[in-house]
Amino acid sequence: MREITFAQAITEALDEEMARDPSVFIMGEDVGVYGGILGQLAGLFDKYGPDRVRDTPISETAIVGAAVGAAATGMRPVPEIMFCDFLGVPMDEILNQLTKMRYMFGGKAKLPIVIRTLIGAGIGAAAQHSQCLEALFMHIPGIKVVIPSTPYDAKGLLKSAIRDDSPVIYFEHKLLIVMPLKGEVPEEEYTIPLGKADIKREGKDVTVVATALMVHRALAAAAKLQEKGVSIEVIDPRTLVPLDKQTIIDSVKKTGRLVIMTEECKTGSSAAEIAAIVAEEAFDSLDAPIKRVNAPDTPVPFSPVLEKFYMPDEENLIKAVTEIV
Amino acid sequence: MREITFAQAITEALDEEMARDPSVFIMGEDVGVYGGILGQLAGLFDKYGPDRVRDTPISETAIVGAAVGAAATGMRPVPEIMFCDFLGVPMDEILNQLTKMRYMFGGKAKLPIVIRTLIGAGIGAAAQHSQCLEALFMHIPGIKVVIPSTPYDAKGLLKSAIRDDSPVIYFEHKLLIVMPLKGEVPEEEYTIPLGKADIKREGKDVTVVATALMVHRALAAAAKLQEKGVSIEVIDPRTLVPLDKQTIIDSVKKTGRLVIMTEECKTGSSAAEIAAIVAEEAFDSLDAPIKRVNAPDTPVPFSPVLEKFYMPDEENLIKAVTEIV
Amino acid sequence: MAIEKEKLIDMYHRMVRIRRFEEKVVDEFAAGRIVGFVHLYIGEEAVAVGACANLGDDDYITSTHRGHGHLIAKGGKTERMMAELFGKKTGYCKGKGGSMHIADVDIGILGANGIVGAGIPIAAGAALSAKLRGTAQVAICFFGDGASNTTRFHEGINLASAWKLPVVYVCENNMYAISVPQSKHQNIADIADRATAYGIPGVVVDGNDVIAVYEAVGEAVARARRGEGPTLIECKTYRHRGHFEGDPTPYRTKEEVDEWKKKDPISRFKGKLIEMGVLAEKEADEIDREMKGEIDKAVKFAEESPLPEPEETLEDVYA
Amino acid sequence: MAIEKEKLIDMYHRMVRIRRFEEKVVDEFAAGRIVGFVHLYIGEEAVAVGACANLGDDDYITSTHRGHGHLIAKGGKTERMMAELFGKKTGYCKGKGGSMHIADVDIGILGANGIVGAGIPIAAGAALSAKLRGTAQVAICFFGDGASNTTRFHEGINLASAWKLPVVYVCENNMYAISVPQSKHQNIADIADRATAYGIPGVVVDGNDVIAVYEAVGEAVARARRGEGPTLIECKTYRHRGHFEGDPTPYRTKEEVDEWKKKDPISRFKGKLIEMGVLAEKEADEIDREMKGEIDKAVKFAEESPLPEPEETLEDVYA
């Protein structure tokens, strides 16, 4: 099968959905001529023009607010917030309009909006351009949370997100784009349903749930642990809301051991929620404490030596696994 | 001992700290002549005047941003965001300035700021004026999170918060103010250290961790459960950051059972983090699944019948406890 | 005066309907049958009615926390509004929204809103949608003097002006943001001056003169439909009641309130209509009775409607 | 021209120091010894230097993502800056901040900032602090044309004007927000016109003329110190390099860049100083050599400085 990059997967998904449905349009900072700050939108401006690929002022509040107004009146906006770190700016629009309007109106409005945004450390971008903020959105009812780890997933999930009638936030890990990560993606059309985890590697001793970049580090750790005779099952939830907890619980029933690895700051992360679910709903299957491998509770530091220490890696995961097997 | 209301406890703390330290000042919407939307600041404007009790425009971004600038240059601002629901507006200032500046500057700035704000449902204020958002701030390193349940705690914790050299967010549950909840508070000065849980009731069968209004519902449930012969220990963390996990773990070691009850939407709540900590650090002491009693993952509905269903209550807690004893 | 008689009478109808609706809300709130935050529009009716009189059913409005007037002016049904205030299943939001969240998307009402200024970018978005879909729809966005200091005001109007969107921004300057007078919350006298910042027209209007509002907004709506972009219209007005029901109003004097009550937009309009020979005193009484009757029926409808089932709390989060 | 010779020469020094510093950064970034996002100020030096020449050590500035120039103009040490860019322990932020977060609170530098417009309310807060403490300090806030469309611009300047705070807002209009030209991100030609919205003076200045900037900002600083509140000053300028290092600049032409290079603020100022008889060509060369030497030393200092220990990641979160 042909291989494409993570960024190309995103471009293709947008391209196909825009071709398919004239109500889909993009708006954001430097999405036009620039093609997205990391090139995720290359070529779309030329193909669809300035009406459907709209450069905005630096006005994240207006971007999300206008998306709400456009969606409530029949469009399917795909706004971009360049880095997820900037989601604090339109947070009120997300917290009080986007995620609540349908409910407050008694089910009368439909808000088919996909907010695309970059997450993650690893390129020396420091504290305000490197965060992983998915947990904040997990905690706000009314928005689905998508966090792909491969070009295949990125494309299939983005297409489903755009077709979904509810608000979605879609996180792109910048290192997967910059590396660039390549992966197999069929020429034929496909979609991936939101809410379906993917078992990225089967195993029987320990369940590791990981997201985005951490999926790759978990797989690398799993390969090393295999050499030591420890068999790891790596589960990529792909969407945190809806969360496919059944796949996780089924795996824990098999392995009896769970480690959750995400790049977020540990306290209050998506890893906490997954741990809490398993401690509540699959307690009897557990043979060992639930471990979390996360970034520390600090901002992301700049210096490469500090940033490396900050980011969870294979060694951290191997250590956590070793403590419970 | 004399009894005062929850609102009076807050007023007294502010009054004493303003009298003590001329660098302390208040700013926010309707904090002046109006005395705070629920009267939490009654009398302070008359006593300290418009320079130190400053009515602001409806500009939450500027309120927090200006607090950062003032604090970095020697003042101790106590900004108010009327309802926590509005914290989405200055979220960027919180996420990227307030909580990160010290770190990004390599430890060179001190930001002694206390953001006061109202949380909670129960007065028919609907989706945009009733939320409990403490989990969002737990997940952002760099800010301490205070959530008192009694007038005594409210006063002692607020005084400590104002004296703390780090940013603090201080949540006032509106129902505790509106009821109004009264409680014993000594005339003499006292403070309560941040990071010290309070065992509001001792028990031996089940540990219940609860915050804010839920502490009172947990105590009411505990009284009923006592009649059925189930002995509940009720722990009020009082601060979620720093979290006194030792007191919780020690209690779980004694009881072997844990239920966490907060008014937040369940997914990604502070209850999830507490569950995850115990599942990670006190797994061997657990004899049963960790239960969470929370609001559902929905916005807060308006109609009193819906709002009542939405809010966790004694019955919900009794049911959860009954499932694990 | 080129306004047709029917139009004028219809506007008068709507103003009275709003007033009677809200007077009833005062009583029901006092009686404890309506709970929560209720912000009344009494004294400001000319703004909503004058503005909305320029719109059709498929045009849009965004409203505020003080929304009853806008909704009624745009054609909202008083019985479904009252039922919502009573928290009933037959309310516009099935009891989920309450006063601050009433909406009727089918007739272009994109919701009252509990977040000050939130409607400003939302209205821009609705206007963008109209533009992208190639319709002649416009959006009117209502907001207060206090809202003109929010993030949403600046980013929303800048976007609308940069993109020449068909939206009319109607600022209801009632001189206070809760307890804070305009002179303390901003260093300008006329909010319309802020139009300069976006290169769009800014207009000051007597907000208690429904015809003046109608005409100013009419021009702006025409401009918007021609594709020339947004206008900022400031309507100077006053709320007779406290910020919300229960407000002790320590921040203003009785004299000030009395002064403004003399400028009551409904009596003024009535006087004018009588003077113009368009309305007789008797007809005015008739309209008043009719509206009272409608509102009584609305209350009865609300009373007799069923409450939602508690489990409905869990519905309507996702589409 | 009432400016003293020493002052003029000092300003020239600072402009050259900024230029030499950043030219070195270009090389070090290309060599991979500096990583992350690096936004260069080359071509805009007159703004920072002209503005900061009005300040003392205890006055404040807030800077931007494009901060090197502001920091050097306000007295920041190039060796500690370079060490920070190298991620070293001796850097201003012990390696935790990098280019976008360099600060020196001791001399009033409240930080470069990776969030566009974030400095605007922060500067208002520093000015409020000065006012509350009863000092004569002022704050200068730098920001770009793009930043003038953000939430922070509006709320921050409105607050500063409502409270008459001693702050000067210096907008560096370099005609682009990354790839988006001003004409597309706002419907006005002069950002200074936005002063109208806050009832404060708005001034347009040639941002490549350091003396013009110095004088305009000087007047605003004096006004601020007199307690008369903020001023908005727009400096028209241009960045010679891409938005950040690595930017392929598909959004502008080489002709446009060349046109602006002809208006280079440093050569212009040098020409003027020579013309005024304040500086000789030889002295200018000497200054250049001196600055080059300083920057070479800064690089050496950075190179030879130790890296932070990985565990330092965990420090400095709480006070």
Ligand SMILES: Cc1ncc(C[n+]2csc(CCOP(=O)(O)OP(=O)(O)O)c2C)c(N)n1
């Ligand atoms: C973002 C936000 N901040 C604060 C509030 C609290 N609040 C509700 S109404 C109001 C005053 C609004 O003033 P204005 O815009 O002039 O409208 P008016 O009430 O006068 O009609 C405030 C501060 C809010 N609802 N939303």
Ligand SMILES: Cc1ncc(C[n+]2csc(CCOP(=O)(O)OP(=O)(O)O)c2C)c(N)n1
């Ligand atoms: C809130 C926010 N939104 C977007 C960005 C991404 N970004 C960084 S610089 C920039 C352009 C800034 O333009 P301008 O204010 O004109 O400053 P200039 O770069 O031209 O000096 C953008 C969009 C950001 N850093 N912060």
Ligand SMILES: [Mg+2]
């Ligand atoms: Mg008002």
Ligand SMILES: [Mg+2]
């Ligand atoms: Mg610019």
